[in-house]
Amino acid sequence: MELSLGLAFRAALRRELKLAWRRRGDLLHPFAFTLLVATLFAIGVGAEINLLQRAAGAVAFLCVLLALFLSVDGLFRPDRDDGQLDHLLVSPVPLPLLLSARLLAYWLVHGIGLTLACPLLALLLRLPAEQLPVLMLALSTATLGMSAIGLIGAALTVPLKRGGILLALIVLPLYVPLLIFGSGTVAAQAAGEPIAGALYLTAALSVFLATLAPFVAAVALRLGMD
Template structure:
């Protein structure tokens, strides 16, 4: 038996889900600012711990910036699908005529847009706090633009695997951090190559290749994990 009304298209479903996520985010504006505040706090603590010496800060700037953004993204990773599981939205996703993988991809994009993208925007300020040379800033921004969506896609797979567990925050971090290590290595490595005067295209291409692969496979894998969790 078909449902009454027109069948929703992919773009209609994406717009509705994205609009819903943005409305919920606006109601929790304080929670939305937590990743940015956390990243600023981590960078400031590193700067204070290293004594504020510019040469010393420059030597670890790329690693500290990437680590602060990576850890800030973990704050909201546990809530990627959990709130939908608690209010029954995931069950509606499973019954929807729209492919579940598409809804997962839209949710991952929403997560990146509201958590990681603001961190990318404030990264020049964080780079100034770490005395990162300005000629290295394009390599940093390019690495973050490619790496942060990759972090969101990898995190979505693990979040889907643990969506049926209660208080899975620590377990989620333990499972996802090994997957984040290659992204951290290539992202910080691109900036390190730029600091030495070499072309950072190699690590950036590796991040781009990983992003393409994960963009194709991560939503399908996360959708399968959600089906298993709700079976």
């Protein structure tokens, strides 16, 4: 049984990654948005280089957070529009397992993908070079939790034709702890303090959310699509 579930998970993960590759044009939008927000912030600060450097870690986190939110609505809405969501709900494979594969694929494509844009963000925001590895480590950890929150929010709002505002009200406030802990990791490194505490909190919260999210999203989908 465990072997068959493992095979089903790998098959679902491969399918999700293939679908993401087919829609690879959509992946450019979050990247472009991230760089645009960072550029606008740098222009707004102007000649205040010290201020820009001090805020660079938090601004980079905020840019990635907002870009990730923009793609959350696409987690289930395309499936609902073309009828694939109904097939997902009646699949013999446990729904939380399928949603776990979707969450992992989404995080790998969007979360890690946006994290790889950090060198460009660091250049735009004048982030000190020694802070870049810490920023990338904190972002790669925090985006897992953000992706899990997005999965729940998308599942709750997918029955609605215009659920964008409700999705924002659900998801964005829940991002705040990850934003605080994640940007706090970079701030601790900049101040010469240990980063382990903030990083462990970010990782623990992300793992907890990633474990819980598929089950909550499965219940939300079944109730919402009945």
